[in-house]
Amino acid sequence: MKEGLIDDNINHEYIIRYLRDNLKEQSGLLLELEEYARLNKVPISQPESIRFIEVLLKLCGAENILEIGSAIGYSAIRMSRAVNGRVTTIELSHDMAEIARENFKRAGLEDRITLIEGDACEVLKDLRGEYDVIFMDAAKSKYMEFFEHSVRLLKKGGLLISDNVLYKGMTASDDLLRRRKITLVRRLRQYIKMLSEDERFDTTVVPIGDGVALSRFN
Ligand SMILES: C[S@@+](CC[C@H](N)C(=O)[O-])C[C@H]1O[C@@H](n2cnc3c(N)ncnc32)[C@H](O)[C@@H]1O
Numbered sequence: 253m254k255e256g257l258i259d260d261n262i263n264h265e266y267i268i269r270y271l272r273d274n275l276k277e278q279s280g281l282l283l284e285l286e287e288y289a290r291l292n293k294v295p296i297s298q299p300e301s302i303r304f305i306e307v308l309l310k311l312c313g314a315e316n317i318l319e320i321g322s323a324i325g326y327s328a329i330r331m332s333r334a335v336n337g338r339v340t341t342i343e344l345s346h347d348m349a350e351i352a353r354e355n356f357k358r359a360g361l362e363d364r365i366t367l368i369e370g371d372a373c374e375v376l377k378d379l380r381g382e383y384d385v386i387f388m389d390a391a392k393s394k395y396m397e398f399f400e401h402s403v404r405l406l407k408k409g410g411l412l413i414s415d416n417v418l419y420k421g422m423t424a425s426d427d428l429l430r431r432r433k434i435t436l437v438r439r440l441r442q443y444i445k446m447l448s449e450d451e452r453f454d455t456t457v458v459p460i461g462d463g464v465a466l467s468r469f470n
Contacts, residue, residue, distance in 0.1 A: 261421030261428055262459050271300045281359055285326045294348075296326040297389065297415065301461030305387065305413060306334040308466070312411055314384040318342075320372045320398050321390025325352030328367075329359045331387065339365045340381070342372045344390070376401035383407060389415040393436050395443045403452070406469045412453070417444055418463025 260268070278286060289296045297305070305327070309317070315337050319328055322343035332339045343349045349369040356365045368375050372390060376398065386402045388395060395414060402412055421428045423440045444465065447455045453467040 260462060262418050262461075262463060268300070275299050275303055281355065282326070282329065285324055285329075285355060289324060289326065294323050296323055298461035301415065301464055302327055302330050304458070304460055304464065306330060308411065308413070309335045309337070309385060312384060314411075316381070316383050317385045317387065318383040318405060319387045319389065320376075321388070322352045322367055323348050325355040325365070325367075327387065327389065328352070328365050329355065329361060332361050332364050337364070340368065340379075341365060342368045342370065342375050342390075344371050373397050376405070379405060381405060383410060385411045385413065387413045387415070392416055392419065393439050396439065396446065399443070399447070403469070408469060410469045412467040412469065414443070414447070414465040414467070416462040417457060417465045418459060420462065423463065
């Protein structure tokens with residue numbers, strides 16, 4: 253994807269540019285969604301992060317995926333297509349949910365992707381099923397709460413992917429921390445510490461995109 257690069261304090265700009273230059277450019281609907289997200293300032297996964305996730309899904313042969321945070325449906329479409337898998341995705345905003353549903357239809361994936369509209373903190377309580385992969389990509393301040401439910405919903409051997417955990421480098425360094433982000437960053441730090449110490453999981457944090465935590469449920 254050719255676009256102005258944000259200085260994200262995680263990787264050098266020349267590394268990000270190099271990684272992106274080596275990614276296949278999207279076409280058709282996905283390219284349109286990338287453009288829509290850029291013009292309307294909808295946060296969707298960074299190109300190198302979603303590519304990383306696609307490869308992970310293929311590696312673990314994921315068939316059943318749960319996503320928290322659909323936005324316009326971009327990552328759900330990419331994940332479903334990557335493995336021809338089923339995706340259940342949760343979105344709080346009614347407007348986003350409407351757009352995402354329309355995009356799933358346009359992608360011909362309305363039978364493989366199910367969108368549940370609502371606050372994931374509530375939706376997850378009633379959700380049943382066993383997921384191979386859970387992709388957490390909403391309300392960073394609530395990751396701990398999402399996590400409590402994810403443990404119940406994740407298959408043994410399954411993978412929890414938590415996006416944006418380095419949050420523009422602020423999670424790792426007080427020097428980068430902006431005052432109004434203090435509470436959020438404190439929560440992210442607690443989340444990473446908790447994940448790293450939880451013996452049911454093997455966790456590693458990968459400094460790609462905005463920081464992706466991978467946690468295998470043992
Ligand atoms: C970063 S965007 C998701 C991007 C999407 N995964 C992608 O890469 O295409 C985060 C989304 O989470 C939604 N969200 C925020 N809080 C939520 C909550 N408590 N429950 C469900 N969705 C929530 C927001 O409305 C927003 O659309």
